[in-house]
Amino acid sequence: MDDTGARHAHHDGITTQIGGTRFSVFRTGRSKSRLNFLSLLRAGCEDYVINDAALDYMRYRKVAPDVITRLAAHPKTAFASQMAWYDHLVRLRLDVFDRTLVREFSEAALWGAVRHHGMMGNTVVVSDDAGQFRIPNHALCWVHAERLLQKLMPKTPEQTRKVDKVRDQVWGLYRDLRLWKQKPSVTDGPTFAQRFDEIFGQRTRYKELGQLLTRLHRRKGELLKVLERPEIPLHTNASENDLRACVTKRRISDGTMSADGRQPCNVMFGLMKTCRKLGISFFTYLGDRLGVKGLTDCIPLLPELVAVRPA
Numbered sequence: 001m002d003d004t005g006a007r008h009a010h011h012d013g014i015t016t017q018i019g020g021t022r023f024s025v026f027r028t029g030r031s032k033s034r035l036n037f038l039s040l041l042r043a044g045c046e047d048y049v050i051n052d053a054a055l056d057y058m059r060y061r062k063v064a065p066d067v068i069t070r071l072a073a074h075p076k077t078a079f080a081s082q083m084a085w086y087d088h089l090v091r092l093r094l095d096v097f098d099r100t101l102v103r104e105f106s107e108a109a110l111w112g113a114v115r116h117h118g119m120m121g122n123t124v125v126v127s128d129d130a131g132q133f134r135i136p137n138h139a140l141c142w143v144h145a146e147r148l149l150q151k152l153m154p155k156t157p158e159q160t161r162k163v164d165k166v167r168d169q170v171w172g173l174y175r176d177l178r179l180w181k182q183k184p185s186v187t188d189g190p191t192f193a194q195r196f197d198e199i200f201g202q203r204t205r206y207k208e209l210g211q212l213l214t215r216l217h218r219r220k221g222e223l224l225k226v227l228e229r230p231e232i233p234l235h236t237n238a239s240e241n242d243l244r245a246c247v248t249k250r251r252i253s254d255g256t257m258s259a260d261g262r263q264p265c266n267v268m269f270g271l272m273k274t275c276r277k278l279g280i281s282f283f284t285y286l287g288d289r290l291g292v293k294g295l296t297d298c299i300p301l302l303p304e305l306v307a308v309r310p311a
Helices: 034-041 052-060 065-073 082-091 099-116 142-150 157-182 186-200 207-217 237-253 259-277 282-290 302-308
Strands: 002-008 011-019 024-029 125-127 138-140
Touching (some): 011 034, 024 259, 052 065, 052 099, 138 142, 142 157, 142 207, 157 186, 157 207, 237 259, 259 282
Antiparallel strands (some): 002 011, 011 024
16 A cells, blocks of 8 residues: 555645555545545445444554443444444434544444455555554555664764664565565564564664664564565555556646546556556557457456456
8 A cells, every 4th residue: 555645626635556466546535544545445335334343443442442332232333324424423422523533433433344345354454654554454664664764863973883783684684584475484483573673672872763663663563464474565665666657647737627537547547557467458458448449359357357366
């Protein structure tokens, strides 16, 4: 997952990319919030659902237990629209004027809807640590984590040497993880975990560096998610590459003006990137769908190709 700035109807917005090795999808909206991201994961559905996944989400977000109990005890658990969901919160006499609380409720209900429709069950979200992408089963991009070390501004030669040493250690661990992904072995997991603790748990007598290492050490599970799922990437470079086309278009033509222009633009970018990942000529694909005469290639539906092609 990744996103980039966008312009629509003379207003700033955001284009979100969701993809993998076999497909890419782009959606442009006004907000880059977690609510917007979870709405996209519903894949066109508009409902809100309170189920076990939603309740677990609220517990993870440390919502008050008595509030969770009130939501869980109500017999109605599915709501067809945002208005129906807000009406339910009012009927339960919850504080709908507390924007933070309502946001957490709504995020949980959206995640419940995603799981209710059978989506994101075993999917790992790999992101650059932007807050909107932090949902269950999340992995952190190593490149963006290391960039935090680059941003440090050491004031003495000794501090510079300490930063360089840590960066070398981080890149050494990263290279070994890349090699391990080619022939993964469960028995190597504890070794990598120990190396991670040694690097990010060391004391450097450089305050800012120590604070950053402590911060990254708390994200150990997300940085080492690859040990559980060797097929996931260690970085978000592919997402950034996909978004370059959107950035180029924004620089040339600024943005879209109407919904009738915004939606086809996102769809065409998604089709183009998906065709490339599947090894299909985008222009041949368009010619086949538009019924251009003289084409001998008949291209199956892209969802079918995405489903059968190995990851």
